[in-house]
Amino acid sequence: MSEYPPPQRGRTDAGRHLTGGDGCGYHRVRLLVSTSQPPKSIPQIRSSTEFARYVGLARTTVSRVLNGQPGLKKKTIDRVQQAIQETGFVPNAYALHLKGKRTATVGICMETLFTPPITRKLALLQRRLRDDNFSSLIEVYESGGARNVVRHFLSMRVDAIAFIGHFDEEQFAGHLAELRANATPHVVIDHLGIKGANTVALDRVKGMEFVMNHLLDLGHRTFGLLGFAGTVRSTRDRVRGIRQALAGRGLDFDQCTFSWDHLHPRNNDFEFGGLLAKSFVVHGRPATALVALNDEIAAGAIRGLQEQGVRVPADVSVTGFNNQDLCLMTTPELTSVDQRMEETVSAAADLILSQIGKPLRARPVVRMVEPALVVRDSTAAAQAR
Amino acid sequence: MSEYPPPQRGRTDAGRHLTGGDGCGYHRVRLLVSTSQPPKSIPQIRSSTEFARYVGLARTTVSRVLNGQPGLKKKTIDRVQQAIQETGFVPNAYALHLKGKRTATVGICMETLFTPPITRKLALLQRRLRDDNFSSLIEVYESGGARNVVRHFLSMRVDAIAFIGHFDEEQFAGHLAELRANATPHVVIDHLGIKGANTVALDRVKGMEFVMNHLLDLGHRTFGLLGFAGTVRSTRDRVRGIRQALAGRGLDFDQCTFSWDHLHPRNNDFEFGGLLAKSFVVHGRPATALVALNDEIAAGAIRGLQEQGVRVPADVSVTGFNNQDLCLMTTPELTSVDQRMEETVSAAADLILSQIGKPLRARPVVRMVEPALVVRDSTAAAQAR
DNA sequence: CGGATATTCGGACACTTGTCCGAATCGTAT
DNA sequence: ATACGATTCGGACAAGTGTCCGAATATCCG
Numbered sequence: 151m152s153e154y155p156p157p158q159r160g161r162t163d164a165g166r167h168l169t170g171g172d173g174c175g176y177h178r179v180r181l182l183v184s185t186s187q188p189p190k191s192i193p194q195i196r197s198s199t200e201f202a203r204y205v206g207l208a209r210t211t212v213s214r215v216l217n218g219q220p221g222l223k224k225k226t227i228d229r230v231q232q233a234i235q236e237t238g239f240v241p242n243a244y245a246l247h248l249k250g251k252r253t254a255t256v257g258i259c260m261e262t263l264f265t266p267p268i269t270r271k272l273a274l275l276q277r278r279l280r281d282d283n284f285s286s287l288i289e290v291y292e293s294g295g296a297r298n299v300v301r302h303f304l305s306m307r308v309d310a311i312a313f314i315g316h317f318d319e320e321q322f323a324g325h326l327a328e329l330r331a332n333a334t335p336h337v338v339i340d341h342l343g344i345k346g347a348n349t350v351a352l353d354r355v356k357g358m359e360f361v362m363n364h365l366l367d368l369g370h371r372t373f374g375l376l377g378f379a380g381t382v383r384s385t386r387d388r389v390r391g392i393r394q395a396l397a398g399r400g401l402d403f404d405q406c407t408f409s410w411d412h413l414h415p416r417n418n419d420f421e422f423g424g425l426l427a428k429s430f431v432v433h434g435r436p437a438t439a440l441v442a443l444n445d446e447i448a449a450g451a452i453r454g455l456q457e458q459g460v461r462v463p464a465d466v467s468v469t470g471f472n473n474q475d476l477c478l479m480t481t482p483e484l485t486s487v488d489q490r491m492e493e494t495v496s497a498a499a500d501l502i503l504s505q506i507g508k509p510l511r512a513r514p515v516v517r518m519v520e521p522a523l524v525v526r527d528s529t530a531a532a533q534a535r
Numbered sequence: 536m537s538e539y540p541p542p543q544r545g546r547t548d549a550g551r552h553l554t555g556g557d558g559c560g561y562h563r564v565r566l567l568v569s570t571s572q573p574p575k576s577i578p579q580i581r582s583s584t585e586f587a588r589y590v591g592l593a594r595t596t597v598s599r600v601l602n603g604q605p606g607l608k609k610k611t612i613d614r615v616q617q618a619i620q621e622t623g624f625v626p627n628a629y630a631l632h633l634k635g636k637r638t639a640t641v642g643i644c645m646e647t648l649f650t651p652p653i654t655r656k657l658a659l660l661q662r663r664l665r666d667d668n669f670s671s672l673i674e675v676y677e678s679g680g681a682r683n684v685v686r687h688f689l690s691m692r693v694d695a696i697a698f699i700g701h702f703d704e705e706q707f708a709g710h711l712a713e714l715r716a717n718a719t720p721h722v723v724i725d726h727l728g729i730k731g732a733n734t735v736a737l738d739r740v741k742g743m744e745f746v747m748n749h750l751l752d753l754g755h756r757t758f759g760l761l762g763f764a765g766t767v768r769s770t771r772d773r774v775r776g777i778r779q780a781l782a783g784r785g786l787d788f789d790q791c792t793f794s795w796d797h798l799h800p801r802n803n804d805f806e807f808g809g810l811l812a813k814s815f816v817v818h819g820r821p822a823t824a825l826v827a828l829n830d831e832i833a834a835g836a837i838r839g840l841q842e843q844g845v846r847v848p849a850d851v852s853v854t855g856f857n858n859q860d861l862c863l864m865t866t867p868e869l870t871s872v873d874q875r876m877e878e879t880v881s882a883a884a885d886l887i888l889s890q891i892g893k894p895l896r897a898r899p900v901v902r903m904v905e906p907a908l909v910v911r912d913s914t915a916a917a918q919a920r
Numbered sequence: 921c922g923g924a925t926a927t928t929c930g931g932a933c934a935c936t937t938g939t940c941c942g943a944a945t946c947g948t949a950t
Numbered sequence: 951a952t953a954c955g956a957t958t959c960g961g962a963c964a965a966g967t968g969t970c971c972g973a974a975t976a977t978c979c980g
Contacts, residue, residue, distance in 0.1 A: 194718060197966055208929045213968055223927065238716030243690040244629040244638075245966035248935045253629075255672075263658030266651065273648035276675060285687065286673050287640075290661060302670065305628040331623030333579060420864055449864055456866070479805055479834055479864065481841070582936060593959045598938055608957065630936035633965040922980090929974065935967090944959065950952080 195237045205233040216241065247307060256502065257303035258288045261315025267472055267489065271314050271339060274495040282503060284309065293318060300325045303334075310335040310502035316382060319344055335505035337498045342516075343383050350498040350517045354384055357487040357521040358391025359398075361441060361469050364485070364523055366399055369532035370439040370467065372406055376426045376451055377419070377443030379411035385443065388471070392441070408436050423450025424457075431458040438466060438532040445470035449480045452528065463530035473524050482527035494519045580622045590618040601626065632692065641887065642688035643673045646700025652857055652874065656699050656724060659880040667888060669694065678703060685710045688719075695720040695887035701767060704729055720890035722883045728768050731899050735883040738903040739769055742872040743776025744783075745908040746826060746854050749870070751784055754917035755824040755852065757791055761811045761836055762804070762828030764796035770828065773856070777826070793821050808835025809842075816843040823851060823917040830855035834865045837913065848915035858909050867912035879904045 195201045198216075202209040207226065215222060215230040233239070247253050256279050260268055276286045287306060289299040291313070303311050311334060326346050329336050338344055342351040365373070378389050393403045410429035416422045423442060427450070430440065440455075442448035448470030452462050462468055462482060470477060473488035497517050505511065580586045583601075587594040592611065600607060600615040618624070632638050641664050645653055661671045672691060674684040676698070688696050696719060711731050714721050723729055727736040750758070763774050778788045795814035801807045808827060812835070815825065825840075827833035833855030837847050847853055847867060855862060855871035862869040882902050890896065 195716070198968090199966080209967090210930070210969080211928060214928095217968070219969090221927070226927080238689070238713040240686050240689040240713075240717070241968095242633075242692060242966055243687075244632045244692060245935085246968080247629045248627075248633065248937095248966080249968060250935065251968095263654070263661060269648070269654040269658070273654070276648060276673065280675065285691075288661060288671050288673055290665065301625050304623070304625040306670075307627060307629060328623040328625075331580070332625070418863075420860070453864070453866060475805070476861075476864070478803075479838070479861070481838060481866075583938090584936080594937090595939080595960070596958060599958095602938070604939090606957070611957080626938095627936055630965085631938085633935095633967095634937060634939095635965065636938095923978100924980105925976100925978075927974100927976065929972105931972095932970085934969095937965090939964095940962085942959105942961095944957100946957070947955090949954085 193237075195239045198239075198241060201233065201237065201239045204237060205230055252309055252507070253307050254284050255287050255306065255308045256284045257299075257306070257308040257311040258286050259291050259299050259303070259311060259313045260288065261291055261317065263288075263290055266474055267491070268315055271491055271495055274491055275312060275314070275339075275499060278495060278499045282499075284503075291315070291317060293321075297321065297324065300328055304328065304332050308334065309506045310337075312336070312498060312502060313338045314340065316341045316384065317344070322347065330510060333510055335502045335510060337501045339494060339498050341383070342387065342518075346514050348501055348511075348515050350494050350501065350519065352489050352494060353518040353520055354387040355391040355394065357471065357523075358388045358441075359395045360521065360523040361471075361485075361487060362392055362395030363398075364525065365439045365441070365467060365469070365529065365532075366395065368439075368467065368529060370437075371401065371532070372437040372439070373408070374426075374430050374437040374440040375407050375409045375411075376423060376440055377411060377416070377447045378441075379409065380443075388443065408433075419444060419446035420450040420453075423447035423452075424454035425450075427451040427454025427460075428458060431455070431460060435460070435466070439529070440466060440468045442468065442470050445472050445474045445476045445484060445486055448484055448486070448528070449476055452480050452482075452484070463528050465533060467529040467532070469529060477524070477526065480528070485526045485529040486524055488522045488524050490519055490521060578622075580624045583624075583626060586618065586622065586624045589622060590615055637694055637892070638692045639669050640672050640691065640693045641669045642684075642691070642693040642696040643671050644676050644684050644688070644696060644698045645673065646676055646702065648673075648675055651859055652876070653700055656876055656880055659876055660697060660699070660724075660884060663880060663884045667884075669888075676700070676702060678706075682706070682709065685713055689713065689717050693719065694891045695722075697721070697883060697887060698723045699725065701726045701769065702729070707732065715895060718895055720887045720895060722886045724879060724883050726768070727772065727901075727903075733886055733896075733900050735879050735886065735902045735904065737874050737879060738905055739772040740776040740779065742856065742906040742908075743773045743826075744780045745906065746856075746870075746872060747777055747780030748783075749908055749910065750824045750826070750852060750854070750914065750917075751780065753824075753852065753914060755822075756786065756917070757822040757824070758793070759811075759815050759822040759825040760792050760794045760796075761808060761825055762796060762801070762832045763826075764794065765828075773828065793818075804829060804831035805835040805838075808832035808837075809839035810835075812836040812839025812845075813843060816840070816845060820845070820851070824914070825851060825853045827853065827855050830857050830859045830861045830869060830871055833869055833871070833913070834861055837865050837867075837869070848913050850918060852914040852917070854914060862909070862911065865913070870911045870914040871909055873907045873909050875904055875906060 202212040414425040470486035473486040477484040799810040858871040858873035
């Protein structure tokens with residue numbers, strides 16, 4: 151799994167429901183039927199042949215009008231335009247592709263659509279692709295149906311495929327082989343380490359180094375790590391960043407860091423952060439700074455600390471990761487690491503778009519995007535206790 | 536525009552950047568090239584003809600294998616399967632459609648991909664469509680290119696189109712005419728009031744009635760309205776809900792409600808909420824409850840109040856709308872209105888899926904989804920001052 | 921009205937696939 | 951070796967579109 155746990159249905163339903171909400175179907179749904187004008191007597195146009203018949207011109211003539219060829223009377227062109235207005239005829243893109251035209255479609259495969267960072271990347275990528283006149287076919291990757299996703303994209307003759315999130319590395323080898331066999335370019339966004347895959351990913355090692363150096367500069371020497379127990383590559387990279395930063399100052403990882411991850415379930419990250427903060431307090435606050443895996447955990451930790459009467463950042467500093475909008479909503483505002491998603495997505499788009507229509511590169515390209523530390527008010531100089 | 540202002544690039548970049556981040560290109564991006572195995576000598580297979588040649592069978596025989604027809608030797612079937620493994624051959628979906636097969640694709644057109652409620656609806660809709668073996672082609676609607684979106688969907692012969700968000704009502708009439716002419720079913724999610732459109736929308740009137748009745752039951756009689764100045768239908772509906780609830784208790788809207796919307800720009804809703812709360816305090820706190828248009832504004836208002844030394848809910852109650860995850864992250868947790876998106880999306884999916892392959896309904900269908908009030912800790916009995 | 925030019929017509933082909941069908945080939949039993 | 955049933959072959963067609971091209975028609979000028 152990724153940095154985010156799977157979505158929980160009804161996670162925000164924790165309050166008391168006063169009205170509605172028994173969650174058993176549509177009986178809660180009112181049905182209204184409004185009046186409307188009767189349908190006009192325009193025939194169903196399903197092909198250029200039928201359309202030409204409707205206009206009263208030869209199919210070839212209509213085709214020439216639609217494709218802007220010269221040698222046509224203005225009157226003829228107007229007649230066709232008029233008929234398009236009337237019938238809403240649109241040529242079949244599938245037939246065009248069969249004639250050799252590119253589909254101008256990019257497949258986007260995501261781990262999930264339920265986490266903010268991934269949907270934000272989707273949004274950025276879609277915008278970029280649209281600007282380049284490509285449309286986006288989306289699929290969510292599920293461990294079982296993964297192969298079907300790729301095969302479906304290939305059957306749709308997408309010009310390229312982008313994968314966003316974290317995927318099964320073993321299955322991925324098979325996908326890459328299929329993509330290579332079909333000369334379809336690809337890029338993997340934010341899953342570093344897939345062998346043979348073109349990859350654009352945030353340098354999470356460096357991100358955590360930034361965080362740690364910032365805290366070390368503020369005089370912190372003991373750190374509580376919140377949520378770093380995972381074995382996913384992106385988590386391991388962050389731990390490595392922490393290790394390296396500490397090593398850079400001659401400090402020992404095992405002596406400087408503490409973790410209470412094993413004490414609590416990780417369902418809702420915000421809640422998880424709160425529980426971790428409480429364990430931290432209960433265990434005598436053995437650190438001056440809490441370093442969280444992501445913003446949600448950090449925000450939960452801030453809340454948890456405050457509920458225990460611990461001041462942030464006067465008593466304890468807290469850091470997040472991802473620099474989501476949430477960072478501005480905590481009190482104090484949260485120091486975090488910005489993913490520079492625009493950079494990531496832009497580089498990924500460049501990577502696939504530059505390969506479309508050309509022979510595939512023999513060697514995979516890996517691009518690392520450097521994150522940026524955003525310092526806000528949740529971090530301050532370490533206080534002697 | 537909708538309830539949400541347009542996305543602001545770099546909205547979360549408000550802190551001090553210590554590292555990286557001059558925002559001028561890719562020089563920040565390191566490039567690594569990893570080694571890989573040389574490409575194998577498997578030919579590019581572009582059609583079933585080429586594939587059959589590769590296998591050494593007749594194209595028709597291969598086709599029969601691929602489509603599971605009887606009367607084939609096991610050895611032949613195995614040979615084909617083997618060749619698929621080797622070449623990654625996938626039949627062209629475009630040719631299949633030309634043979635009359637449905638595209639099994641639904642177009643999803645969104646106002647934007649940058650707001651949580653809309654992307655969440657996208658996620659839910661995509662999951663439902665996928666469960667029904669449809670794939671999702673997405674486009675973002677921009678006032679200028681709107682017509683192209685619909686025409687593109689039609690040229691892609693999508694089986695249906697779903698619109699999510701708020702759209703230009705005048706342009707929409709044209710879209711509906713085109714959809715009708717092409718016998719393509721549609722549904723509009725959450726933009727109530729488009730003439731002739733099949734619509735599924737939250738009953739925002741009722742939502743605000745729930746909020747107001749809840750507050751009225753708690754003894755509140757004066758209300759600060761945060762962010763209700765917009766003229767969009769969804770905003771007007773909410774104001775109507777407030778009016779109706781007050782009228783139901785014999786109270787006068789103009790005497791009971793206050794607004795400071797005109798005093799502040801609405802860029803970032805969270806910030807906007809904070810500014811509104813401060814105006815509320817500066818103007819002598821003429822209300823006992825603040826009713827916000829959405830959760831972000833409410834969260835900002837809570838923060839703003841607290842910064843001014845006003846306690847929530849002891850001194851002032853605050854309510855949100857949408858019941859996002861954010862509601863659990865404020866202190867105190869935020870009373871809000873749940874959109875019941877699962878209901879909405881499910882009803883919308885039913886509406887379009889039930890129409891695919893059948894003649895279009897003559898009259899548009901409008902379904903209202905009843906929201907649910909979720910009471911948390913940001914609302915309490917009105918305090919005499 | 922004759923002739924020249926400008927348009928339009930309509931048949932043909934290609935793109936890829938699934939299916940039909942008669943002909944050819946394989947495998948096996950006699 | 952022959953015959954028969956089981957497979958496979960390969961030509962043909964259809965789907966919708968763009969393009970080519972010779973033939974047909976419309977338009978214009980004198």
